[in-house]
Amino acid sequence: xxxxxxxxxxxxxxxxxxxxxxxxxxxxxxxxxxxxxxxxxxxxxxxxxxxxxxxxxxxxxxxxxxxxxxxxxxxxxxxxxxxxxxxxxxxxxxxxxxxxxxxxxxxxxxxxxxxxxxxxxxxxxxxxxxxxxxxxxxxxxxxxxxxxxxxxxxxxxxxxxxxxxxxxxxxxxxxxxxxxxxxxxxxxxxxxxxxxxxxxxxxxxxxxxxxxxxxxxxxxxxxxxxxxxxxxxxxxxxxxxxxxxxxxxxxxxxxxxxxxxxxxxxxxxxxxxxxxxxxxxxxxxxxxxxxxxxxxxxxxxxxxxxxxxxxxxxxxxxxxxxxxxxxxxxxxxxxxxxxxxxxxxxxxxxxxxxxxxxxxxxxxxxxxxxxxxxxxxxxxxxxxxxx
Numbered sequence: 001x002x003x004x005x006x007x008x009x010x011x012x013x014x015x016x017x018x019x020x021x022x023x024x025x026x027x028x029x030x031x032x033x034x035x036x037x038x039x040x041x042x043x044x045x046x047x048x049x050x051x052x053x054x055x056x057x058x059x060x061x062x063x064x065x066x067x068x069x070x071x072x073x074x075x076x077x078x079x080x081x082x083x084x085x086x087x088x089x090x091x092x093x094x095x096x097x098x099x100x101x102x103x104x105x106x107x108x109x110x111x112x113x114x115x116x117x118x119x120x121x122x123x124x125x126x127x128x129x130x131x132x133x134x135x136x137x138x139x140x141x142x143x144x145x146x147x148x149x150x151x152x153x154x155x156x157x158x159x160x161x162x163x164x165x166x167x168x169x170x171x172x173x174x175x176x177x178x179x180x181x182x183x184x185x186x187x188x189x190x191x192x193x194x195x196x197x198x199x200x201x202x203x204x205x206x207x208x209x210x211x212x213x214x215x216x217x218x219x220x221x222x223x224x225x226x227x228x229x230x231x232x233x234x235x236x237x238x239x240x241x242x243x244x245x246x247x248x249x250x251x252x253x254x255x256x257x258x259x260x261x262x263x264x265x266x267x268x269x270x271x272x273x274x275x276x277x278x279x280x281x282x283x284x285x286x287x288x289x290x291x292x293x294x295x296x297x298x299x300x301x302x303x304x305x306x307x308x309x310x311x312x313x314x315x316x317x318x319x320x321x322x323x324x325x326x327x328x329x330x331x332x333x334x335x336x337x338x339x340x341x342x343x344x345x346x347x348x349x350x351x352x353x354x355x356x357x358x359x360x361x362x363x364x365x366x367x368x369x370x371x372x373x374x375x376x377x378x379x380x381x382x383x384x385x386x387x
Contacts, residue, residue, distance in 0.1 A: 004232075004285030005276070009065060011289055014297035016058035016065075017305050020157065021347060023055030024309055028122070028316040029340045031328050040332055053247050056255070059160055060214055060268045066164060067218025068276050074172050075219055081181040085172060090373060092168040094366050096143075099358045100161060103306040104140060104152060106354070110310040111153040118317040121327065126154055147206050154313040157305055163211045166201045170194050170212070171219070210262055214269040218276070227278040232286075235278035239271040303359045304351030311350055315343045 001009075026048070030036075036045065070092070077083035111132065115123040126132065131150055139145070140152040143166065146159035173194025176187040202209035229235045246264045255261035319326025319339055326339050 002280070002282060004282045004289065005279040007285060007289035007294060008279055009069070009276075010298035011294040012061060012065060013301045014294065016061045017297075017301035019051075019054040019058035020305060021308050021312075021344065023052045024157070025312055025340060025344055025347075026052040028312055029326060029328065029336070029343070030331050036330050037332075040330060045331060050247070053252065054243070056252075056261075056265070057243055057247070057268050060265050061272055062160070063164070063167075063211055063214045064218035064221075064269050064272045064276070066167070067215035068221050068273070069218075070168060071171050071215060071219025072222030074175055075178070075222060078172070078175040078178040081179065083172065083175075083179060086373060087370065088172055089169070090369055091366055092165075094369060095362055096161060096165050096168070098362055098365055099302055099306050099355075100158075101141070102354070102358050103155070103158070103303075104137060106307055107153045107155040107158075107310040108137065110314045114154075114310075114314045114317050118321045121317040121320060122154065122313055123317065147201055147208055148204055153310060155307075155309045157309045160211075161306070163206075163208050164215075166197065166208065167212055167215045170197045170201070171216070173197065210265070214265060217269045217273045221273040221277045221280070224277060227281050228274055229278050230281075232275075232278050232282050235275045239268075239275045242267050242271040300352045300355035300359060303355035304348060307351060307354055308347045311347050312343050315346065319343075 074083060074088070111123065111126075114121070115127070115132075129150070130136075131153055136145075136149055136152045139149045140158060140162075143162040145151045145162045147162050147166070151158045171194070173190045176182065176190035176194065179187055179190075182190075198209070198212065202212075227235075229238070246267065250260065250264065255264055316326045323339075325336055326343075329336055331337060331340075
């Protein structure tokens with residue numbers, strides 16, 4: 001990976017995370033545009049309304065990036081005979097669960113406090129929808145949310161993590177036929193296991209199968225020996241034209257109907273994968289990517305994504321209870337805007353602090369577990385030889 005592509009990926013990760021944060025914050029704080037009086041629809045509000053509509057496109061970007069980074073590495077290692085399945089599954093599980101488990105604990109704590117202090121709010125609606133059934137906590141821990149069961153509590157952002165995790169588990173098994181170093185029957189068994197896993201996780205009719213296709217689009221961008229578009233500026237403009245064009249052309253409600261949403265997701269995914277492919281061969285970058293803050297913000301984007309929903313829900317419910325603003329209000333006064341941006345700042349700060357104890361320690365935890373894995377493997381080999 002060249003420096004331009006690495007810097008771009010850092011930039012794209014944190015921007016996508018902030019797009020999700022802004023959208024969810026808007027859903028909790030402000031009412032829909034149609035309910036806002038004309039005298040309050042200034043340029044600032046129109047800019048905000050435009051900005052908060054990119055959450056799902058941001059999720060598509062996350063999946064393409066994940067496919068490119070993780071799936072692309074799997075493809076390269078499988079073809080070269082260097083894919084260590086045990087090490088790979090360990091790495092991917094640590095990556096997801098080191099953040100997911102504390103995020104579920106934090107969600108449970110915030111939701112319990114919010115339901116106790118502010119029962120007549122979003123907590124009442126989520127309770128009615130069954131999101132606080134205790135069994136959901138266990139099933140979310142086993143990555144069943146949005147595939148077979150609802151998400152836990154108020155943390156609706158968790159719906160993507162199950163798809164991400166099972167993409168991690170499924171893809172290398174489906175790549176087994178490429179692993180020439182393995183016996184034929186072992187490759188066949190691994191491929192069959194991957195196919196069965198894909199069928200099981202897709203059978204409910206959730207977004208998983210389509211999302212897996214989006215993820216693979218990112219993985220395949222690692223393969224071509226030359227870009228489809230030589231100019232990185234043109235590739236970027238194509239992606240922006242598709243993303244912004246779809247944002248302006250369709251309402252969120254439109255994208256929930258039929259195959260239109262899938263078509264938009266696919267267009268965004270392919271244009272972004274094409275941009276990654278072009279940047280693979282870029283010999284220079286954009287100066288805006290040189291800002292060191294891109295990497296700093298990217299380093300806790302997963303943590304921010306994982307915990308922002310229960311936090312902003314609690315803060316909005318508290319503000320509504322204490323001051324009468326903060327829950328789907330018309331943004332009529334500076335106080336409404338000040339509260340919204342204060343909550344966003346708190347969420348970002350909390351995401352960073354949370355990452356220090358979780359996401360930032362991923363490599364250290366991996367090293368510890370890898371040493372244990374290698375020790376276990378060596379011990380097993382010695383026992384076999386002794387036997």
